[in-house]
Amino acid sequence: MGQGQQEKVATSLAGAVSEEISASLAPVDAELERRYPGDPGTRQPVHTVYVPGDAFAADTVRSWGDQALALLDEHAPDAASFAAVLGLSDELAEPVHARVRAKLEREPIEDLRVDFEDGYKGRDEDADAARAARLIAEAYRNGTAAPYMGIRMKCMEAPVRDRGIRTLDIFLTGLMEAGGLPDGLVLTLPKVTYPEQVTAMVRLLEAFEKARGLEPGRLGFEIQIETSQSILAADGTAAVARMIQAAEGRATGLHYGTFDYSACLGVSAAYQASDHPAADHAKAIMQVAAAGTGVRVSDGSTNVLPVGTTEKVHDAWRLHYGLTRRALARAYYQGWDMHPGHIPTRYAAVFAFYREGFEQAAARLARYANHAGGDVMDEPATAKALSGYLLRGLDCGALDTAEVARLTGLTRADLEGFAAPRRGDLTISGA
Incomplete structure (x- = not known):
């Protein structure tokens, strides 16, 4: 066959067959797009910090950063001592330590939730909710806010339902009166047991949107998973999957509540932890239910606080660091932090996770982007994972734009393109 000539191929099916099949699957295509739109592509915070509504103050974000820095100065004042506590390699010791300190100075909290549920002990919830709205609005105006901020209201169970609704109304109304809803606003609905409670939210x-003239769908919320019934319903179905659908596109996250969920299953207090088999089971169900929906899964917290003697602080740091690294390896990229002493090890774990795999991930993605060979055969789905890994590292401060560009030859826009391919692209090159 001469150069430039196209080989003729034979087919047996009429074009109408393909058209008929496409027509028959059109409802399925639409359902896939509706139920599984994929990750939103926005930044996901590496943690959520919970602060009781009666304790939240204008300087909370800065105060947590200062307390964390003071703990480092007292218990691990340099890179070598911090690395020795956490078992960091010599190669990672200095860059991780330097980035942790810089993060605590620049952006100590990525996501802050003012708590009006279990952590709240105040006597005037109306006043505290209004004050939270005022302080958060002021923080966004003057540039001292965390990237994400909001409240955890009381749940939809009968004894506290009216109180939760009123607190949410006061808080959102306060934000509107102060200039409008900030882009980083996050709301958390706790102790969800039935999908109908999600529908009620x-x-x-x-x-509220109708009352204030907001665009429909402006307000989203996280669903907190704290009961066994939210994982497995009475009829044997995965209730958490039904909750995501009941949210009608408003669900932004599924947050695992370590201690309420463990207690619900009868796990004794000494064994209530995010690495308990019961926790692993619940989070695996959450992860599968949320996959592809755009709803993100968050791990829970540890209640072992880094306080007291240096030995006790170091023990608590090692525990928290290990749990965070374990969660990251299981693709739980967010967790809860309950004390200023937790955030140095949160960032140390996150930064080490992204920096230790950075060069390999960058090289693989560069080879894929340039259609070059290598010792690993990567596909579009792997390119999506590699670019997502680099983007998460950039967002939290573990990686710098310049070093990622240098090793990959790619811009952030290029990375985002690989991280959010069209649905069909993931199946073109292989299974």
């Missing part, structure tokens, strides 16, 4: 947010 949707109706509540719809009512």
